[in-house]
Amino acid sequence: DSGVTQTPKHLITATGQRVTLRCSPRSGDLSVYWYQQSLDQGLQFLIQYYNGEERAKGNILERFSAQQFPDLHSELNLSSLELGDSALYFCASSVESGLAKNIQYFGAGTRLSVL
Amino acid sequence: LAKTTQPISMDSYEGQEVNITCSHNNIATNDYITWYQQFPSQGPRFIIQGYKTKVTNEVASLFIPADRKSSTLSLPRVSLSDTAVYYCLVGDLPTGTASKLTFGTGTRLQVTL
Numbered sequence: 001d002s003g004v005t006q007t008p009k010h011l012i013t014a015t016g017q018r019v020t021l022r023c024s025p026r027s028g029d030l031s032v033y034w035y036q037q038s039l040d041q042g043l044q045f046l047i048q049y050y051n052g053e054e055r056a057k058g059n060i061l062e063r064f065s066a067q068q069f070p071d072l073h074s075e076l077n078l079s080s081l082e083l084g085d086s087a088l089y090f091c092a093s094s095v096e097s098g099l100a101k102n103i104q105y106f107g108a109g110t111r112l113s114v115l
Numbered sequence: 116l117a118k119t120t121q122p123i124s125m126d127s128y129e130g131q132e133v134n135i136t137c138s139h140n141n142i143a144t145n146d147y148i149t150w151y152q153q154f155p156s157q158g159p160r161f162i163i164q165g166y167k168t169k170v171t172n173e174v175a176s177l178f179i180p181a182d183r184k185s186s187t188l189s190l191p192r193v194s195l196s197d198t199a200v201y202y203c204l205v206g207d208l209p210t211g212t213a214s215k216l217t218f219g220t221g222t223r224l225q226v227t228l
Contacts, residue, residue: 002158031208035218042202043159043218090158094208102147102208106158 003027006091006107014115018079021110025072025093031055032074033092033104034066043090049074050096081114088112119203124223133190135222137203140184145207148179148186153200153221162201163188190224198226 003026013019025032034046045058049068060066063081068074078085088111092104120138127133139148147166151159163170165177165186176189190197202221 002160004158042220088156092158102149102206103161103164104149104151104159104208105161109156109158111156 002105002107004091004093004105004107006089006110008110009108010111010113012113012115013081015081015083017081017114018077019081019112021076021078021089021091021112023074023076023091023093023107025074025091026105029093029095029105030072031094031096032068032072033094034060034074034076035090035092037088037090037109038084039087046076078112083114086112086114119205119219121201121203121219121222123220124225126225126227127193129194129226129228130192133193133197133224133226135188135190135201135203135224136185137188137205138185139203139205142183142205143207146183146205147207148177148183149204150175150177150186150188151202151204151218153202159202159218193224193226195226195228198224200224 005024007022030051033048035043037043046060047066048056052068063079066076088109090106090109092106094104149164150162152162153159163175163177165179167179170177178187200221200223202218
């Protein structure tokens with residue numbers, strides 16, 4: 001168990017809809033990262049938050065947005081969903097200092113199916 | 116963030132040592148080299164991390180030459196349960212290089228009897 005919790009595990013929805021994925025980082029980790037992994041593809045970095053503030057953006061679509069709350073949990077919002085958004089979405093967290101500062105701990109992921 | 120190149124796939128028999136090499140020619144001074152393992156439909160799991168020379172833990176060794184332009188993950192005596200995708204990631208997360216984070220397609224290791 002990585003200590004990172006993602007909910008829900010599975011999500012099935014229709015095109016055009018909006019969904020919210022939730023992530024609770026490991027206790028004490030201030031950074032949260034979101035990744036998308038399509039079938040048989042590598043992980044694509046979407047966005048990073050650090051202590052409530054957006055720190056870095058990757059290949060995140062304008063239809064997608066995220067935020068990190070004061071209790072450090074994060075939500076990824078996906079809107080106007082398309083069939084191609086079907087994928088595994090992973091959240092990871094990390095500390096900012098010390099020996100483990102470059103290690104990301106990943107959650108089990110949310111599998112999104114857009115029908 | 117340094118771009119990495121790994122073999123797409125490797126095959127091994129159970130009990131053999133497996134070495135997976137990652138090329139990262141434009142690694143920066145502050146960058147660390149981190150390897151992750153991913154099983155199907157699971158999140159990547161940290162295996163080992165290093166900056167230079169050799170690092171060893173209970174599951175693997177990481178060899179990094181002096182120029183740091185490549186690294187080799189060594190898995191001793193693999194078993195069927197080591198069948199997974201292995202990713203090499205190079206960067207320094209706290210200094211804001213996350214915007215270029217990419218795990219690439221990794222190396223798919225298949226272990227057979």
